[in-house]
Each structure stands twice: as C-alpha cells, then as structure tokens.
Amino acid sequence: MADIQRDTRHCCFLVGGDCFAVSSTGVTEVLRDGRITRVPHAAEAVIGLLHLRGRIVPVIDMRRRLGVIGTASTASRTHLVIRLHDDWYSLLVDEMLDVIEVAEHQIEHPSKPSADTANDAVTGVFADDGRLVYFLDPQRIVQPLARQREQFLQRQGAPHGTV
Amino acid sequence: MSDNREFVEEFLVESGECLDQLDRDLIALEEHPDDPQRLASIFRTVHTIKGNSGFFGFSKLGALTHSGEHLLGKLRDGKIRLDDRVSGSLYSMIDAVRSILQAIEQTGVEGEQDFRELSQTLTAVAAQDAAEVESESEPVVVPEASAVTDPLPPAATPPAPQPSAPTAVAPASSIAPAVAPTPVPTLPIATVPKASIPAVESPKPAALMPSSETSIRVDVGLLASILDLVGELVLARNELRTIESTNPALEGVIHRINTVTNSLQEAAVKTRMQPIEHVFSKFPRTVRDLAVSCGREVQLVIDGADTELDRTLIESIRDPLTHLVRNAVDHGIEPPAERESKGKPRAGRLLLRAFHESGQVTIEVKDDGAGIPVEAVRAKAVARGLVDADTAALLPADRVLQFIFEPGFSTAAQVTSVSGRGVGMDVVKTNIEAIGGTVDIASQPGLGTTVRVRVPLTLAIIPALVVRCGSERFALPQAAVGELVSLRTDGGPRIEGLAGSAVIRVRGRLVPVIFLDEFLGLRSTTAARENGTVVLVRVDDHELGLVVDGTQTGSLPTDDASRQPGTSVMITEAASLSTIVVKPIGSLLAQLGIYSGATVLGDGGVVLILDLRGILRAADLPAIERRVESVAEQTMDATDSYLVCRTVAGRRIAVPIELVVRLEKFASADLQTAAGKRLVRRGDGYTPVVDADSLLGAPSAPVGSAGDADDGTINLVVLDDRCGGIGVAVRQILDVAAAESMLQSTLAAAGVAGTLAVGGLATEVLDLTALAAAPKTLPAVGGSHAWYPSADSLS
Numbered sequence A: 001m002a003d004i005q006r007d008t009r010h011c012c013f014l015v016g017g018d019c020f021a022v023s024s025t026g027v028t029e030v031l032r033d034g035r036i037t038r039v040p041h042a043a044e045a046v047i048g049l050l051h052l053r054g055r056i057v058p059v060i061d062m063r064r065r066l067g068v069i070g071t072a073s074t075a076s077r078t079h080l081v082i083r084l085h086d087d088w089y090s091l092l093v094d095e096m097l098d099v100i101e102v103a104e105h106q107i108e109h110p111s112k113p114s115a116d117t118a119n120d121a122v123t124g125v126f127a128d129d130g131r132l133v134y135f136l137d138p139q140r141i142v143q144p145l146a147r148q149r150e151q152f153l154q155r156q157g158a159p160h161g162t163v
Numbered sequence B: 001m002s003d004n005r006e007f008v009e010e011f012l013v014e015s016g017e018c019l020d021q022l023d024r025d026l027i028a029l030e031e032h033p034d035d036p037q038r039l040a041s042i043f044r045t046v047h048t049i050k051g052n053s054g055f056f057g058f059s060k061l062g063a064l065t066h067s068g069e070h071l072l073g074k075l076r077d078g079k080i081r082l083d084d085r086v087s088g089s090l091y092s093m094i095d096a097v098r099s100i101l102q103a104i105e106q107t108g109v110e111g112e113q114d115f116r117e118l119s120q121t122l123t124a125v126a127a128q129d130a131a132e133v134e135s136e137s138e139p140v141v142v143p144e145a146s147a148v149t150d151p152l153p154p155a156a157t158p159p160a161p162q163p164s165a166p167t168a169v170a171p172a173s174s175i176a177p178a179v180a181p182t183p184v185p186t187l188p189i190a191t192v193p194k195a196s197i198p199a200v201e202s203p204k205p206a207a208l209m210p211s212s213e214t215s216i217r218v219d220v221g222l223l224a225s226i227l228d229l230v231g232e233l234v235l236a237r238n239e240l241r242t243i244e245s246t247n248p249a250l251e252g253v254i255h256r257i258n259t260v261t262n263s264l265q266e267a268a269v270k271t272r273m274q275p276i277e278h279v280f281s282k283f284p285r286t287v288r289d290l291a292v293s294c295g296r297e298v299q300l301v302i303d304g305a306d307t308e309l310d311r312t313l314i315e316s317i318r319d320p321l322t323h324l325v326r327n328a329v330d331h332g333i334e335p336p337a338e339r340e341s342k343g344k345p346r347a348g349r350l351l352l353r354a355f356h357e358s359g360q361v362t363i364e365v366k367d368d369g370a371g372i373p374v375e376a377v378r379a380k381a382v383a384r385g386l387v388d389a390d391t392a393a394l395l396p397a398d399r400v401l402q403f404i405f406e407p408g409f410s411t412a413a414q415v416t417s418v419s420g421r422g423v424g425m426d427v428v429k430t431n432i433e434a435i436g437g438t439v440d441i442a443s444q445p446g447l448g449t450t451v452r453v454r455v456p457l458t459l460a461i462i463p464a465l466v467v468r469c470g471s472e473r474f475a476l477p478q479a480a481v482g483e484l485v486s487l488r489t490d491g492g493p494r495i496e497g498l499a500g501s502a503v504i505r506v507r508g509r510l511v512p513v514i515f516l517d518e519f520l521g522l523r524s525t526t527a528a529r530e531n532g533t534v535v536l537v538r539v540d541d542h543e544l545g546l547v548v549d550g551t552q553t554g555s556l557p558t559d560d561a562s563r564q565p566g567t568s569v570m571i572t573e574a575a576s577l578s579t580i581v582v583k584p585i586g587s588l589l590a591q592l593g594i595y596s597g598a599t600v601l602g603d604g605g606v607v608l609i610l611d612l613r614g615i616l617r618a619a620d621l622p623a624i625e626r627r628v629e630s631v632a633e634q635t636m637d638a639t640d641s642y643l644v645c646r647t648v649a650g651r652r653i654a655v656p657i658e659l660v661v662r663l664e665k666f667a668s669a670d671l672q673t674a675a676g677k678r679l680v681r682r683g684d685g686y687t688p689v690v691d692a693d694s695l696l697g698a699p700s701a702p703v704g705s706a707g708d709a710d711d712g713t714i715n716l717v718v719l720d721d722r723c724g725g726i727g728v729a730v731r732q733i734l735d736v737a738a739a740e741s742m743l744q745s746t747l748a749a750a751g752v753a754g755t756l757a758v759g760g761l762a763t764e765v766l767d768l769t770a771l772a773a774a775p776k777t778l779p780a781v782g783g784s785h786a787w788y789p790s791a792d793s794l795s
Helices: A002-006 A138-155 B002-031 B036-056 B059-076 B084-107 B116-132 B135-141 B165-179 B184-191 B196-200 B203-214 B220-241 B248-270 B283-294 B311-332 B336-341 B374-383 B389-394 B397-405 B409-416 B425-434 B526-531 B612-618 B621-639
Strands: A009-015 A018-023 A027-031 A046-052 A055-061 A078-084 A087-093 A095-101 A122-128 A131-136 B273-275 B298-303 B308-310 B348-357 B360-367 B438-444 B448-456 B461-469 B472-477 B481-486 B495-498 B501-506 B509-515 B533-539 B542-548 B578-581 B595-600 B606-610 B641-646 B652-656 B660-667 B672-674 B677-682 B685-691 B713-719 B727-730 B732-738 B752-758 B761-766
Touching: A009 A078, A009 A087, A009 A131, A046 A087, A046 B606, A055 A138, A055 B595, A078 A095, A078 A138, A087 A138, A131 A138, B002 B036, B002 B084, B002 B283, B036 B059, B059 B084, B059 B116, B084 B116, B220 B248, B273 B311, B283 B298, B283 B311, B308 B311, B311 B348, B311 B360, B311 B425, B311 B448, B374 B389, B374 B397, B397 B425, B397 B438, B425 B438, B461 B533, B461 B542, B481 B501, B501 B542, B501 B621, B509 B621, B533 B612, B542 B612, B542 B621, B578 B595, B641 B713, B641 B761, B660 B677, B685 B713, B713 B732, B732 B752
Parallel strands: A018 A131, A055 A087, B298 B348, B472 B606, B509 B542, B652 B761, B685 B727
Antiparallel strands: A009 A018, A009 A095, A027 A078, A046 A055, A078 A087, A122 A131, B273 B308, B348 B360, B360 B448, B438 B448, B461 B472, B461 B578, B481 B533, B495 B501, B501 B509, B533 B542, B595 B606, B641 B652, B641 B732, B660 B713, B672 B677, B677 B685, B713 B727, B752 B761
16 A cells, blocks of 8 residues: 555546546556446445456446446446456446545545545545545455445345245 | 575475485485485485585584584494484484475575574484494595594585585585495495486486476466466457458468467466476475384385375375375274284385376375274264264265265264374365365275375366356356256246245256355246256255256256156257356455456456355255255155046046156057956066056956057056065056145045146055065055155166
C-alpha cells in the first residue's frame, strides 16, 4: 500500500455522478466493451468474467460496489483493469476521466475508516478544481467481496433438488 | 551480492542438482564400495560445489565441502574404507550443504548455523583412519588445499576459481603416481581420460551431461506466457475457420495456419512437461535413511524415471509418493530376520515404476513385504463403525482394503508396525484426487503390497463436456463424467422424488440429482426437468446426476425405438468433448469453491469449469445419499420395476423385473411333457413351464393350451435361478413399469404376494416363493430390499 500512496498519479473515473480515483500503479489498461460471462453465486458486485487476451478477469461493477442507486447502461461503461498482487480485476466504471497528480500531503484522510460498507474502500478525499475526488484502495475494493463463501454455503443449507 | 543475483541463482539450481546426484552416487557407492567411477563422480561433485562457493564467497559452504572433499580424497586413495561412519558423516555433510543452500536461497546469505563441528567430524573421520596408514598421504592433498589442519578459512579465499569439471579431475590424475602402490581400484580414475568418465557411469548421469549442451534454463513465467499466447492463437484460428470463403487462396492459408497452430500448441504444451525423475531422484536417499532408521534392508528399483508429466503436477505428487514409499519401507517390508525366516531374501525389494497409460501417468509403489492384514483392517473398520459386522464379513478383500483410505484410519491400520505419523492414506488419496487422480491398493498377505497412483498428464489442458443450463454454459471435466441420460416425459427416464430429494434410477441404482439451474441460482426452466439431460458424474466414491438443459452438441438424438412407451431406454453416447485450456479465475472467485477455473471456447465465449467436488460438498450430497438410501430400503418394493402381464384367464399380474431373465415366444406345438411336467426345449436343455393361472390357484388348463395365445404362440417369462429357472406362461406381456404404490400384502391370496398399483391399475404381484427350487434362496416378493441393489441382472 505504501507504494500506491507514494505514487502521485491517479486515474479518475465517474461512478454515479461522483468522481473517484485509484493509483495508476496497478492500472494495466482501459477498455470500452467486452462480453461478460455471469458467475452464479459470486458476490453481487462481481457481475462476471471478462476475457482479456488469454486472461480471465473478474468484473466488479463499481456502481454496485459503491452502493450507487440505479444502473447505468452497461454498454457505454468502461473497464478499468487493475492488477493486485497476482490477481487481475476489471472495475466497471461509468466513464473514465483524466489522470491527476496529487501529492500525498494534499489528500485529506478520514479520521477513521468508514463503517459504511459502500464507502469502506475510500481512503481519502482531495478537492480538485471545484470537484471532490475520492481515493479508493483497490485492496479494500476487493476484500469485502471475498467474504461470500460463508454466505454461499449458508444459502446451500436448504435441501436440494426437491421435486 | 545483489548484482550477481542471477549467477547465485544459477549456482543454487546447479548445486541442488549436484546434491541429488551425490545422494544417488553415495547410495550406489555403499552397494559397491570399490566402484572407482562412483567415487570419482562424488569427488568431482563435491569439488564443484566447493569451487563455486569459493567463487561466490560462501565461506561456510567452502569450509564444509573442503572437509568433505578431504575425506573423499582419503577414501579414493584407499587410505580409509567406506564404513557406516564414513558414509554417515558424508550424508550429514550433504544435508548440511542443502540447508546452507536453502538459507542462501531465502536470505541471500549463508545463515547463522554453525557447521564447524561437522567439519571437524569429517576431518576426524578422515584423520583417524589415515593415521593408521603411512604418512605418504600428505602430498596427495597438497595440490588441493594446503590447510588441511585448518578447515575453516581456505575455500573462502579464492584459490579455486575454476569450479568446472576439469579441475575436479586434475587432482585425480596428479594423485595417480602417489597412490600407485595402493590397491588397484583407484587406478582407473587416474588413467581414464576425463571425457570418458561420465560415459562409463550409469545411464542417468550420462544422459544429464550432454543435455547441458542442448538445453538451456528458461524462466517458468516466460513459458507460461508463451502458452497463454498460443492459447490466444488457437482462439483466433478457431474464429478464422468459421469464415465462409470461396477464395481458394484464403482457404489454403487458413489450412496452413490451422496445421501450424496445432503443432505449435503441441510443442508449447510439451514445455510444461518434466520427467518424473525429479521426484524419483530423491527416493534413493529417502529409502536409505528410512531403511537405516527402521532397521530394514531395502533394494530400491526405479523404472520409467523418464516418464513425463506436467511440471505443476510433479510438485503435487511428491508428498503423496514420499508417504507411500515410507509406508512401504516402514510397514510393508519386514525386518531382515523375519524375512529370512519366511524364506525371503534379507533385503526387501521396493519397486517404483512410472509409465504412460491411456492418457494418464501411472505410478506404482510395489513392495514384496508382509502385505496388509485384511482381517485386521476388517475388524478395525467394524470397530470404528465404518461398516456393520455382517456387511463387513461379506466384503471381498479388495473392498476391505479401501477402508485404509478412510480419514484417521492410518494409525489404526498400522497393525503391522511401529511408528505413527501425522499423514495417513486418506491424505494421500485426497491429495491425489485433488489433481484429478486416483489411488488403488492391492495387497497379498505375505507377498507384498502394490499401490497404484494414476494422475492426469496435465491439468492445464483437459477434455471437458460443455453443458447448457438456461442461458449459460458450463464445462465439466470429462474424467468425472460417467454417462448422459436423456430425460423423457413419456415414460422414459425421469426424475423421481424420494425422501425430499430428487433421484434418478439408473440400472437399478438410485442416484441423487441436482438441478444445476437451481443450484446455481439461475432461473429454473421446466425444460431441463422434463426434456433435459442428466449428466452422471462420479466424484470420489459418490455418484451424482446434474440436470442440465443439454450438452454443447445440442440435445441427444432420439430414435423411434427409444420412444416406445414404457421402456426405459438409456441413451449413452459419446457426446462431443472439447479440449479446453484451464485458466485461473482469481482468488476472489476460486474461494467460492464451486468453480475450478474457466476456459475460453472456440467461439470466444468464457465458460466456467465446475468443481464437482466442491458442488458435492456444497450440496451436502452424502446427507442426501443417506436419506435416499434409508428411504429406498423401506420402499424398495413400491418403487421397483415390474413386468406386467395378462394371464390366459385375463388376470393382470406383475413379476419383479429383477427375477426375469428374458422373455420368449414360441409355438404351442413345441411344448413337451416329460415326467408329468411341461417343458420347452431351449438350446441343449429344457425349461420347465408353469401356467400363470395355475400359480394363482385357478384350475389348471389342459396341457398344451396353457398360455396359448390366439395365434398359437406362447409368451414365456423366464425367471432366474432363484425361481428354479422356470418359465411362466402368460397370454400377453403388457409393460415394464415402476410400481406406484406400496405393496399391499393384506390383499395377498393364493399365489399372490399382494397388490400394488402399476400403470394406474391394481395389479397382483405373483408370489414366486412356491417356485423356488431352494426356497431359502428366493427372496419373498414384497420383502425388504432383498434384490437391491444387484439390479443389473436384467438384460
């Protein structure tokens, strides 16, 4: 995480009218469309898999992840592909914006992490030219989505195959 | 150190190989202590490590190997003889070198461990014995290192900058004159030219030597990315093939690209392959150490070490195989004295064999030891409540042996021997099955045990069955797929409800089914329930039916014969399988536990690969099985299938289909009478014929007219031996159907075991007990589950 914060360049994007940013360090590419294959029983925000030149990448719908009400048409949205350790993820955002340079000291950090599950990935805020940019930690975006196994197994508790 | 990191890594890899070679050579040397070639090879290897460590400034390593080399020098010169103390100290040195290399690999430095004591031991072992011999040995070691008395610093300084083979051999030749008066065996080393030494050695090192010229080290990541790219190329090729074209030039190019891509894929896949040698090479040492600690004598025979399989699998089979080898030495092979008393050679024989067999790699671990005491295992299984005593008594030996794979059974099964270890055979089985393999065990008391491990060649590319479910597609590993059953609404195979679970009846077996759409939370389609396909899969010891809409090739063809109402025709055909490249789906989705990966199909679509073991666990199949089984036992007579017939007198009767061997039709004129019994000739023998009506207590029809159908033919239901192989004459065969109600034995009458509903009509079930030649062998009709589950007798 230290590396992410040391890097000053951030990719900005729109989700539900708000501006968010992730460090450009982990960003590998941005692409417009792609066929998404559904993954049953995955977390709600994980809307499927994307085939990216031989690599299979889970797609995280940032609208769902950030708790934005209403869905934008998927067709016009953009995949922001990031790399986190050995795994790759696509963040499905409404629209890509610019790349900004922000030094660490310019970012305001919340006094304590948000308890709100939708905002728990936000690490800081930066007021840039009249707009607010929320910084997201990719690790924290992904982490809560991995807690699905227990829930999944619970759902499977009911007897199956009842005619 | 960091700037020559690359060289250090190479040094580590090389030295690791050297150590494996050392283990092998030292074991061979113990068998033939006078083999000068082996000794030369060992000396050379240790010298190489020593030289390299000096080059990189690893002083501890240098000091240690120096002491070892010194000892080996004495050994080579015949100053000392190879005994347990010498070989023991050399093994300790190899282990110490290994641990230093490990430290270097992890931390980049040699670590804090102190090996001075070991160095001193090595020196002492060399010196003590040497003291007995004349002092003329001194000049021998001089060219190597002058500071024999001070074992610590010498190699740290760089007096041996050329670590390659030539220097290793040079001292050998320089020693030659000095050792001339000593025993003959050492002479050949000195006289044999350097290049020919490897050639005289066993084939393995000889094969390794030239490979250094034709092979290079390549980063695994690079190979993986090449494989990925080839996969991409295959997809592009597939798309290219779908293009309709009338241009012959284009067709030619597409054809060429097709051929080249195929070859390229094959070659790329081969880069993943490694000989199983990489696992086997550790075993001579393991076996030697084990044999020493367990007080056994073991002769290890390795066969097929060049058998190749996927690199990633090689790692996965290492631990299970090690465990099997340990088991064989510890529990299989008896102590030498015991073996002799049994008339076996003192040394036990342990065979490790690998070979390719029908697209898989088979690895056998075979010992000629005591074998597994089947009765002890049987008793233990009963004691542990794995099986009840009555059932256990009937189980054949090979089934009993399967209990060894039960969790926690291992320690209990160690009736043969001493030590208990953490890992049991269940772990071996679990680990092997996790990579799609199987483990079989066979044992003959007194003669030995053979464990056969079968693993796939690779996990990266597997044959798979692609199924449709709603709007989605999923891939199932073909290895687990048994057969496909088409569901039919018109009386063919269908899903039945039993104990709140869905089951399908397959040749008398009740197999629990899961509706894939429901399981995955997809919108359920009635289509799948009625006209879909059941994919029967076998995972571990469980059988499961997955109900899907169809397979990739579309629904299975139905012919007229299979549409005939009332006959349950199983369509089993080889549905088209795709060879798919398995790709990881990332930790986020892998931890769901129901997908083992994903693949990209020819049309570019991404398809999830179902993890059947995970699904089985998530659906809690064992619980369903238990429920189904217990209910099935109670209601078997109500759910079993019956042959429905009409008697001459017009009564509707049913015969459990289990008991029916076949149906015959013949002219009434063929009916003969002998000794007051009616018979019909069948091949060389006669089948006794009984009129169904007479069984039901109706007045016996005149001989010859029984079962006489309108056209002068007789329908005969031939029963199996439990009913004396008798033929029951009836007017008409109506149907084969499952009973729809419980057998009501209150409605029993003469010759009637009871009444139940078949095909919507009350039907009398023929009481066949009277027919039994030996009544005890005949299960009472409507009795419990006597003819379950051996239901496959009907042909």
